[in-house]
Amino acid sequence: MLSITESTSTPTETETQAAAESAFGVDLQAALAERPRSMSPKYFYDDQGSRLFDAICELPEYYPTRTELSILAACAGEVAARIGPRPEIVEFGAGSLRKVRLLLDAMQAPARYLPIDISGDYLQHSVQALRAAYPALEVQPVVADYTQHVRLPAPLAGSGRRLGFFPGSTIGNFSPAEALHFLQSAAGLLRGGALLLGADLIKQPDRLHAAYNDAQGVTAAFNLNLLVRANRELGCDFDLDAFAHSAFYNAPLRRIEMHLVSLCRQAVRLAGQSYEFEEGETLHTENSYKFSIAGLRELAQRAGFRPGPVWTDPERLFSVHWLEAPAAGDNEQKEQP
Known part of the structure; x- marks a missing residue:
């Protein structure tokens, strides 16, 4: 799987508070507070996310x-x-x-x-x-x-x-x-x-499945980069090793769904609040309707x-x-x- 490098710099308390009040911070807080949890795919596209998407576009499966x-x-x-x-x-x-x-x-x-x-x-x-x-x-x-x-x-x-x-x-x-x-x-x-x-x-669903689950793990890195961005910009403490990429075709709704799956019971902090994830619970990050x-x-x-x-x-x-x-x-x- 393609590796993801997190930033070594830690935002200050003032920077974290300002970021939490940004559109990204507000929308992520709303997503973590609801059930089921769902986040807009537009937040994939920071600079690193945009570069990862360009790499996806070159993949043989895509x-x-x-x-x-x-x-x-x-x-x-x-x-x-x-x-x-x-x-x-x-x-x-x-x-x-x-x-x-x-x-x-x-x-x-x-x-x-x-x-x-x-x-x-x-x-x-x-x-x-x-x-x-x-x-x-x-x-x-x-x-x-x-x-x-x-x-x-x-x-x-x-x-x-x-x-x-x-x-x-x-x-x-x-x-x-x-x-x-x-x-x-x-x-x-x-x-x-x-x-x-x-x-x-x-x-055919198998063609779709391959396109969103590439062998090199670039799409997984793209999906997980949302958590990298949250850690860097919002001061969150997402453990990347505790979440996994999941993408599948929902045939009745004619869409690919992408999720980040919690691999264990855990808590994540954002703007002074703690949000519990049960094992197997997901953050729904994207739909791709066909x-x-x-x-x-x-x-x-x-x-x-x-x-x-x-x-x-x-x-x-x-x-x-x-x-x-x-x-x-x-x-x-x-x-x-």
Whole structure:
């Protein structure tokens, strides 16, 4: 299993208190206080977590990244023709900025690229590399949680339509209600433009199990890094050897679930409070829903998009969807439960 190195520095009492009042601290306290315990996967992505996820994407068992890259390489020309000249590209959860290069290379004089990511340090590092590769492109990073309300800068003078880009099947990390809410928000941000959305498809459970339980233990390290981050930033005392990675396919709910399983009865401290874990009790850290093409198109339509072409690989492992956003004059979509 891939080793995880914890920071040797210990936060001061003042730093710990401030961190406990951060969004991460507040959400972790709420997660530890409830039953069953569940934490948002967005907190995986500190700098180390982002790097571990990049390593996951290179694993032989992890098919989504290479499959989506092959689909994007094949459809990039058609995407460029559909969005038109001088587009502005808005990428939600930008990460390493690898996939967007396929779109940039195909597009006619893209006006600006707006990558949104919650991990500011990692985003800045990725942006530097992209600027070096595309010196004529205006790149304006937005450090934000795209699951919350995001304010984008006004369109550049003379720019074309906005293309939202949401690859990696990150849409599957949301609950069905959260996915609908995100798509409704994206439809508002992209009015008159479109969204290019990657979505993982339903498939044989053994293929899914292998993808989230790799032989090198990188996914396990990624999962456990959440506890490393809590220890470093929040002054927690999680014992990494007392928790184990667990990932499995929940077929009735059509989702992979990732958990951190307590291997013994133990107590963990956060912000002066003690939280008991029974042996076998878990902290649920991520869901990854799998979609049918028809189901994803129906969800997008409910959010206000007009579904267009869908591109897949020969094995139909993964899908990339073109979704037209409503025009600026259209009526706002009402929130749906």
